[in-house]
Every structure is written in structure tokens, then in C-alpha cells.
Amino acid sequence: xxxxxxxxxxxxxxxxxxxxxxxxxxxxxxxxxxxxxxxxxxxxxxxxxxxxxxxxxxxxxxxxxxxxxxxxxxxxxxxxxxxxxxxxxxxxxxxxxxxxxxxxxxxxxxxxxxxxxxxxxxxxxxxxxxxxxxxxxxxxxxxxxxxxxxxxxxxxxxxxxxxxxxxxxxxxxxxxxxxxxxxxxxxxxxxxxxxxxxxxxxxxxxxxxxxxxxxxxxxxxxxxxxxxxxxxxxxxxxxxxxxxxxxxxxxxxxxxxxxxxxxxxxxxxxxxxxxxxxxxxxxxxxxxxxxxxxxxxxx
Amino acid sequence: xxxxxxxxxxxxxxxxxxxxxxxxxxxxxxxxxxxxxxxxxxxxxxxxxxxxxxxxxxxxxxxxxxxxxxxxxxxxxxxxxxxxxxxxxxxxxxxxxxxxxxxxxxxxxxxxxxxxxxxxxxxxxxxxxxxxxxxxxxxxxxxxxxxxxxxxxxxxxxxxxxxxxxxxxxxxxxxxxxxxxxxxxxxxxxxxxxxxxxxxxxxxxxxxxxxxxxxxxxxxxxxxxxxxxxxxxxxxxxxxxxxxxxxxxxxxxxxxxxxxxxxxxxxxxxxxxxxxxxxxxxxxxxxxxxxxxxxxxxxx
Numbered sequence: 001x002x003x004x005x006x007x008x009x010x011x012x013x014x015x016x017x018x019x020x021x022x023x024x025x026x027x028x029x030x031x032x033x034x035x036x037x038x039x040x041x042x043x044x045x046x047x048x049x050x051x052x053x054x055x056x057x058x059x060x061x062x063x064x065x066x067x068x069x070x071x072x073x074x075x076x077x078x079x080x081x082x083x084x085x086x087x088x089x090x091x092x093x094x095x096x097x098x099x100x101x102x103x104x105x106x107x108x109x110x111x112x113x114x115x116x117x118x119x120x121x122x123x124x125x126x127x128x129x130x131x132x133x134x135x136x137x138x139x140x141x142x143x144x145x146x147x148x149x150x151x152x153x154x155x156x157x158x159x160x161x162x163x164x165x166x167x168x169x170x171x172x173x174x175x176x177x178x179x180x181x182x183x184x185x186x187x188x189x190x191x192x193x194x195x196x197x198x199x200x201x202x203x204x205x206x207x208x209x210x211x212x213x214x215x216x217x218x219x220x221x222x223x224x225x226x227x228x229x230x231x232x233x234x235x236x237x238x239x240x241x242x243x244x245x246x247x248x249x250x251x252x253x254x255x256x257x258x259x260x261x262x263x264x265x266x267x268x269x270x271x272x273x274x275x276x277x278x279x280x281x282x283x284x285x286x287x288x289x290x291x292x293x294x295x296x297x298x299x
Numbered sequence: 300x301x302x303x304x305x306x307x308x309x310x311x312x313x314x315x316x317x318x319x320x321x322x323x324x325x326x327x328x329x330x331x332x333x334x335x336x337x338x339x340x341x342x343x344x345x346x347x348x349x350x351x352x353x354x355x356x357x358x359x360x361x362x363x364x365x366x367x368x369x370x371x372x373x374x375x376x377x378x379x380x381x382x383x384x385x386x387x388x389x390x391x392x393x394x395x396x397x398x399x400x401x402x403x404x405x406x407x408x409x410x411x412x413x414x415x416x417x418x419x420x421x422x423x424x425x426x427x428x429x430x431x432x433x434x435x436x437x438x439x440x441x442x443x444x445x446x447x448x449x450x451x452x453x454x455x456x457x458x459x460x461x462x463x464x465x466x467x468x469x470x471x472x473x474x475x476x477x478x479x480x481x482x483x484x485x486x487x488x489x490x491x492x493x494x495x496x497x498x499x500x501x502x503x504x505x506x507x508x509x510x511x512x513x514x515x516x517x518x519x520x521x522x523x524x525x526x527x528x529x530x531x532x533x534x535x536x537x538x539x540x541x542x543x544x545x546x547x548x549x550x551x552x553x554x555x556x557x558x559x560x561x562x563x564x565x566x567x568x569x570x571x572x573x574x575x576x577x578x579x580x581x582x583x584x585x586x587x588x589x590x591x592x593x594x595x596x597x598x599x
Binding site: 010011014015019021022025026029030032033035036039049050096097103106108112115116121122123124125126128129130131132134136147148149150151181206209210211212213217228231235263266267269270273274277281282284285289 | 305308314321322323329397407411412420424429435441473477555560568572575576
């Protein structure tokens with residue numbers, strides 16, 4: 001039998017080690033982001049020699065250069081646009097179909113529901129997907145970013161489960177007042193589903209923001225490039241950097257000479273492509289966790 | 300004459316139709332692309348001009364079996380490493396649960412889930428910043444006058460699998476941890492009190508209540524991981540691919556991409572993708588069957 005003292009000693013040791021471990025764990029997760037950020041706002045020469053905690057000689061020349069070029073701000077806007085449009089379409093139509101699936105009077109309801117759920121497990125593979133998108137004329141088209149994936153079986157399951165447990169009295173009284181399907185959906189069901197809709201919006205928007213393979217394989221048009229692919233091409237020096245970055249370094253600005261290095265440019269683009277996620281992160285995380293909780297309850 | 304109820308039902312049906320057409324167009328129509336496995340696909344030709352080759356593309360899989368085995372070895376190695384580390388998020392969740400300062404706890408959760416929200420391209424950017432030869436890690440070593448290898452970790456062939464598995468854990472552990480945190484929140488608090496009255500200490504509670512309480516969640520996540528045996532995902536291996544580690548990062552998903560785009564053998568890539576998809580569905584059902592048998596619960 002261990003004495004109470006020994007026990008509390010063991011517990012205290014565990015606590016100290018546990019806190020220390022958690023501190024290291026958190027550091028490992030967050031520090032790379034911080035490092036890239038301070039590098040991007042440091043003087044390149046100093047940064048190359050090694051900066052760890054604070055930026056060395058605050059310097060935002062890399063950002064000035066990036067924003068003076070058209071490609072990167074434009075790609076950023078394309079990414080924002082596609083994410084906003086896709087998220088709205090996805091959330092609205094997924095919710096509408098989910099609502100339809102709660103209607104027991106609809107003929108073939110369960111068959112249609114099963115077809116949608118089955119879509120979650122079907123995967124045609126890269127090539128058939130590519131050929132289909134090309135056949136639909138989505139190649140080199142902005143629609144490629146926002147059309148596929150609007151109806152997502154996983155979201156449908158989440159929203160349908162949520163709508164089913166809403167009180168039906170509101171809906172019924174609206175129907176008695178003569179409101180049609182669209183009115184009931186737009187005025188009552190959709191607003192009432194806000195919690196789950198917010199969760200789905202988070203999943204959809206993060207997924208869309210981070211999506212790049214569609215752009216990479218099917219869109220060559222310069223004015224439709226997304227920030228992810230631009231970032232990739234800058235990281236992958238072999239291709240674009242040799243021309244793009246070399247031009248960048250050579251062209252002296254009208255005023256003073258900008259202090260740039262390939263690294264500082266890469267770091268700045270990385271920061272720009274993570275920034276939107278960081279800005280909405282608190283909101284994002286809250287709803288992500290909520291979604292997992294709902295999924296866990298369901299599972 | 301339709302009754303009013305039926306009329307409403309059919310109205311709903313009509314509204315649902317465009318949605319169903321959409322689902323079929325975007326999820327089912329691509330499956331017809333599997334037909335190209337029997338043809339010699341050429342993007343420049345129309346379907347009627349394509350040459351029918353029967354099972355030639357399937358035979359090719361057999362002829363190139365040494366390549367396939369190499370790719371499968373990489374695929375399975377990555378998958379087994381990830382199956383091996385499935386307890387990690389659970390252990391981390393149990394440990395976080397022991398952090399009693401709520402602010403610190405929330406901070407840990409916030410910070411460790413961040414990597415889950417970024418694309419693999421950004422993960423590559425961060426990794427490059429830290430581990431490339433001019434990156435942070437080797438800069439520190441140089442400043443400490445420690446010898447730096449000519450080829451850094453990103454090009455280290457022997458460590459490639461482990462490095463990629465490490466990155467995967469880094470990216471996903473925070474998110475998986477939240478699933479376990481949710482499960483811990485669902486454990487009946489009376490159990491803890493009863494055990495405490497019986498004289499259980501912190502370790503006793505962890506061992507006899509928290510960890511057994513997480514068993515079902517662990518089991519489901521493990522089965523899902525197993526059902527993903529052939530799916531390593533393209534993104535990670537696409538961005539980290541380089542000549543020095545090429546033979547180790549050639550997993551099935553990447554190989555299919557490579558056959559399709561680098562070699563332009565669309566039909567053969569279709570065959571590989573189709574076989575992978577079908578095996579994947581088979582695995583999922585097998586795993587689900589296993590779950591039903593052992594736990595009486597479906598995971599689908």
C-alpha cells in the first residue's frame with residue numbers, strides 16, 4: 001500500500017511532466033507558423049543568419065514587392081471569391097436537399113437519400129474525374145472551382161439529422177398560413193438550422209480554400225490561378241521561380257532598392273495564404289469542434 | 300385525381316429532381332469513365348475513334364508487377380506506420396484532460412488543431428522553412444558549429460517514410476484529439492466520483508475509467524484507418540516528392556497521378572484507380588463487417 005504522501009508526490013511529478021510536455025507539444029504545433037511570419041517581416045540578410053524569437057530589423061519589402069505584382073493579389077482574390085461563392089452554394093443547397101429528405105410524403109424519398117449517401121463511398125479515380133470535368137466544359141473555367149461538391153453526402157446527413165429534431169409546430173403554422181416550400185425553407189428552416197449550417201460552412205470553406213488539385217490539373221489560364229497553386233509554384237523553384245523570382249530580384253524599384261531574397265518572398269506568400277484561416281480561426285475552431293461533437297453523438 | 304397530400308409529395312419530388320440530376324452528374328457519371336480501361340484512351344480522339352483493347356491494360360498490371368509491388372510496399376509502409384500511431388492522439392487527449400487550468404487547456408487545443416486547417420502545400424512551405432538546407436534547423440546547427448549533412452532531411456531516403464508519417468501526425472493529431480475529448484466529455488462523471496470514493500488516485504482514474512471509456516472511439520478510428528489502407532492521399536506525396544526520395548514516396552495515389560500525367564497513359568491509370576477504388580470499398584465493407592461481428596455496431 002502506498003502512502004498518501006508518496007501518491008501525491010507521484011501525482012505532482014506527473015502534473016509537472018504533463019504540463020512541460022503539453023508546452024512543448026503546443027510549441028511544436030505553432031512555432032513553424034510564427035517562424036515563417038517573423039522571417040517574412042525581417043531583413044533577409046539577418047533572417048538568413050538565423051532568427052528565432054523576434055524579427056530582425058523589421059522590413060516588409062517582400063510584401064511590398066508581392067503586392068506590386070499583379071499575380072499574387074489576383075490569385076488571392078480568386079481564392080477568396082471561389083471560397084465565398086462555393087460556401088454559399090454548398091450550404092444553401094445542401095440544407096435545401098436535407099430539408100426535402102425530411103419530408104415523408106415525398107415519393108422515392110429513401111431511394112433518393114440512399115443514392116446521395118452512396119455518392120460518399122464512390123470514387124471514380126483521378127482520370128475519370130478529370131475526363132468528366134473536361135467533358136462538362138469546366139476546363140479553364142471558374143465554375144470548376146464552385147460547381148463540384150455543392151451537394152455533399154456527409155453534410156446532408158449532418159443537416160438532415162439536425163432539421164429532424166427541430167420542433168415541427170413553427171413549420172406547420174406557416175404552412176397553414178399558406179406559405180409554400182421555398183418560403184418555409186428560407187424564412188423558417190434555414191434560419192433555425194444556423195448552428196449546423198455554421199459548422200458545415202466551416203468545413204466547406206476550409207476545404208475549398210485549401211483545394212488546389214482542380215486548379216493544378218484543369219486550369220492553365222493565368223487569371224484563374226488560386227493562391228495555393230501560386231504558392232506551390234514559388235516553392236517549387238525549378239519551374240516558376242527561375243523566371244519569376246529572378247525578374248523580381250533584378251527589377252529595381254523606382255525609389256530605393258528593395259531588400260529581397262527568394263526565401264523572404266516564399267515566406268511572405270505562405271503568410272498570405274494562411275492569413276484568412278488565421279483570421280477566422282476562433283470562429284472556425286468552435287464550429288469544427290461542434291461538428292465533431294455532433295458526429296460523435298451520431299456515431 | 301391526386302389527393303392533396305400526394306400532390307404536395309410530388310411537388311417536393313419535382314424540387315428534388317435537379318438535385319438528383321446534379322448528384323448523378325457529379326458522382327455517378329464519372330464512374331462511366333472506367334470504360335476507358337478497355338480502350339486506348341487518347342484525349343485528342345472522340346470515343347468512337349478509340350481503339351478497343353480488351354483486357355490489355357489489366358494484363359499490363361501483371362507485366363509491370365515489380366513496379367506495382369514497389370508502389371504497394373510504399374503504400375502499405377505508410378499505412379502501417381499510421382496504424383501503429385493510432386494510440387497517440389488518445390494518449391494526448393487523456394493527458395490534456397489532466398490539465399486543470401482551463402485557459403491553458405483551451406490554448407493547447409486551439410494551437411494543436413491549427414495544422415489541421417492548412418493545405419499540404421502550406422505544410423510543405425512550413426517544412427521547407429524549418430528543414431531545408433537554408434532552413435531554421437540547419438541554421439541553428441551551423442550556428443552551434445555542428446556539422447550539417449550535405450543532404451538534408453527532405454532528401455533523406457532512409458528516413459523518408461518516418462518523416463512523412465511524422466508530418467502526418469503533426470497535421471492531424473490535434474483534430475483527432477478533439478474526437479477523443481468529446482468522448483471523454485461523454486463519460487459519466489458518477490463513475491469518476493465512485494472510483495474516487497473507493498480511493499483511486501489520478502492514475503487509477505486514467506487507467507480504469509478514462510482509457511476504457513475511450514475504447515469504442517479508439518476501435519472505430521482504428522478500423523477507419525485500416526479501411527484506408529490504400530488511400531494515402533495524393534497531396535502530401537505530391538508536394539514532398541523529389542528525386543532523392545522518389546522511390547520511397549511513390550505511393551499508389553501518387554503513382555496513379557504519375558502514370559496519368561507524366562507518362563500520359565490514361566487508360567492504365569484508370570485501371571489502377573478503378574482497382575484501388577474497388578479494393579477500398581471492399582476493405583470498408585470488410586472492416587464494417589468486423590465491427591458488426593465484434594461490437595454489434597456498424598461504423599458506416
